[in-house]
Amino acid sequence: MEYCIVGKNIEKLYGAKKVLNNVDIHVPINSIYGLIGPNGAGKSTLLKCIMNLIHIDGGNIKVFGNTAGMGKYELNRTGSLIEYPYFYDDLTGMENLLIHSKYMGYYDKKRIDEVLDEVDLTKDAEKKTANYSMGMRQRLAIARAILIKPELLILDEPINALDPDGIKKMRELFILLNEKWDTTIIISSHILSEMEYLASDIGIMSNGKIIKEKPLKEIHKENKDKIVARVDDLSKAAIILEERGVQDFKVMDDGQIHIFDLTYDASYFAELFVRNGLKLYQIDIVKKTLEEYFFEVAGRN
């Protein structure tokens, strides 16, 4: 597999504290890589290290095949939103984008209008960013990041302050960028449900380490589904299952029984319970979410 970013044994120390501890990261080219983890896991620090905004204390990062990491050439192909949507607040949204385009050597007024339209900020473009709401700042920062049609887009918690409609629009925009321009996107977030919609690959971070890195498809494959049944007598249901040789199940406190052994389908268990005189209120096949997978992996580590 071809990778856009490969990091090996990345270490970052703040004083005596190891914020990144031998992190290995592999971001496949043209992927949407979701970097998930709790607050303080080291996601933003890792992204800053990739962007060469802070120096690493150990390991190495290869970007676009360049073993020296993020250099001038790579920066010219990269858009980013790191930490928080910072702007020159004395200037308007439009002026901020104009300055950015000049620094990037990509002055194209038409493209600026285009990105402002894509993030729904055309009518607020002449307002000072000091008067922008958090959601507007976030959208303007995304506009700035995609302005140069980057090959690599690094976004640190880009959807935190957005409303549901804004989140949906940004999701569609990121997918469009990825599909239309083959932009590789790294998104850090702790909104796991959103990552499930968006990402093609997942990296789980905890305590300064990437503890799992996998394509989402594989996670789904690996994530066993379960049958959830609600009956009137849980202990009797457990005895019935044991008698039938079903071992992989769990009786829950909320009156449910979770069956992980999927040798039989839901209709088999429904018939089994009813035939044995149990009242069956509900039976469902439940898919395990990324959130459950995350807690499982994080819990193990």
Place this chain on the structure above:
Amino acid sequence: MQLLIQLELTKFKKIKRYILYCVLITIGMCLFTTISLFAIEQDRAANYNDAIKMMNAAIIDCYLIFSGVLITKVIVEEYTKRTALILFTYSVSRRHLMMAKVLLVLGATTCFMIITELISIIYLIVAGSYMRLALSRFNESDFEYWLIQFGWGIIFTISFTLLNISMAFIKKTSQHVFLTSLLSVIIAQILISQDIQKLSLILGILFIILTEISIRRYSDKIE
């Protein structure tokens, strides 16, 4: 570099405010000159040297404070408001980005200071002859004396502005910049009163080296 300086100026929308500071300093200097002329009158000084020296020292003090304000806006705020995080994602040498800021601060401070110096000396010549406060008229030797003081004043202000810039890169706080400005004012008064302005040349060289080191070692530290 020219483009980088232009971009720095673009960020700097409130430039009018700094022009106003320059105007206020200049008006203040004219008033100060008037007062000092009356002091000279009491001593019936033979020439304008004391008035020039006092005027020049006051202009240096004002512009050391002025450069501190400018440094806070152009350099320190880039770190405190975290916009340096954006600046460092550009494929432009970080050293060049910082050099553009240094040149802007030095250029603006020097230009405004020259304007104030010129207006103040013209005012001194006109007001001095009109009030006839010194024993003699403002002559060539007075002008030469002003020229020397003016030259040293510029070197002095540039030197200590560089010290202030270094502090901005190292500490990245407006408090440190402000304290360094005040310290520079005190040192300025001592050197001028002792007539050892030449020392500012040596200090200037040291502060150029310090600025270079601070840019290389500290300017891109933003964690």
